[in-house]
Amino acid sequence: MNGHPLLEAREVTVRFGGLTAVDAVSAAFAPGELVGIIGPNGAGKTTFFNALSGVIAPTSGELFALDQRLTGAQPHRFAQQGVARTFQTPRVFAELSVAANIGFGLQFAGRKRQASWLLKDETSILSLIGLSAQAALPAAAITPSQQRLLEIGMALATRPRLLLLDEVAAGLTENEVDAMGQLIRRLRDELDLTVIWIEHAVTTLLKYVERVIVLHQGRKIADGTPAEVVRNAEVVEAYLGDEMVEAA
Template identity: 40%
Template sequence: MIPGETILEVRGLTKRFGGLIAVNDLSFDVREHEVMGVIGPNGSGKSTTINLISGALRATSGSVSLEGHDLTAVRPHETARLGISRTFQLVRILPALSVLENAVAGAVFGHKRRWGRKADVFATDLLERVGLADKVAVPVSALTYIDQKRLELARALAGEPEVLLLDEWLAGLNPSELQVGIDLISSLRAEGRTVILVEHVMDAIRSLCDRCVVMNSGKKIAEGTPAEVLSDPHVIEAYLGDA
């Protein structure tokens, strides 16, 4: 699907932790129906950026806006109501709840606020969508790692987000699981969803992303299509070093 108008704006975003500047004057736009990759070496500020966009962290300076709504000082649950859903670098499911209840939580506290039977039906459809149709009644503790990731994705999708944030969702998967994961994200792209994808798997970046922002030491060092940024000498140096 062809990307549309700008839906998310990041302007001058900065986050300091004492003397450490984790994100430094970062700016980029995300267009509707676009998959935007955020890539860079470990410690470059990618996950901090996701935490700032989702409201998990408060920016030191700069701004994030979604369809004209300023998210900079908004708390995480309010961000979810406005249309931002996310997964986490380390999977965070709700162990005291069932598989279905985990997905329902996304619907109840998400953008459209579904309740009761409507939330149950909607969540069940999403569990089927991500490949968990036969796991609805399974205890969360019995899920495999990839199924935990599927569940977290279903919960995020149940929030019916305007923008979906995937923070290294493919990390830790074996080769066969990795292909399943890439295919699943590809199907979300085909539906026209707007996604910010933080990822180290370059095959996924090449196949899934329309554009990429490359970070190093908290700063943006490149922006463009995957082919453009992955051939940029500054990006190559950031990943591989001067040699």
């Protein structure tokens, strides 16, 4: 990896009482990477994201953004370093319009670095995520898949360098999933973003990412290209089995 990684976790552990949800996971994310994180329910994916975005302080281990040590810092310090995320259950302001939800994200961008023209204002962001026609509707009135897009738009409005996506394709139809995969690639390509994308559905994700990290019972058991990971005996034997091989 050239230069500093955009974000780096070193031996990050998160415990909840006696349960080790994330177990000494190390991973570095370089500028421009599109990385998937997969693993069965309860593997520790969301908890790892919570640590990467400052929502949860690790029990032990270190976090760095570029050359800044962020271990134990509040979420707003992670945001200042350009980290933005979505939540597994979308968090939008139901009674506000779609455009106003984006406006809320833009308020946080403040004096931040020069943004791409694609992130200039509500109109450009709504066009990027494909919700221009819904701009005036209350967020509660759009479909669940549109709410996921809106949450991505709100994260983009903060003009991040690193976008963390937690199961944004869950519950979508096959066509919607493909559109989501293409959108995520486009965001990475055109906005100069680093993207880390959690998905429980393996087949979806492997088509779109260049690198995939596999978590199992809190441990990182694989980190490589999709082709490498699906041939990893521990990954296949542990829990993913044939579904994953077919996907590759």
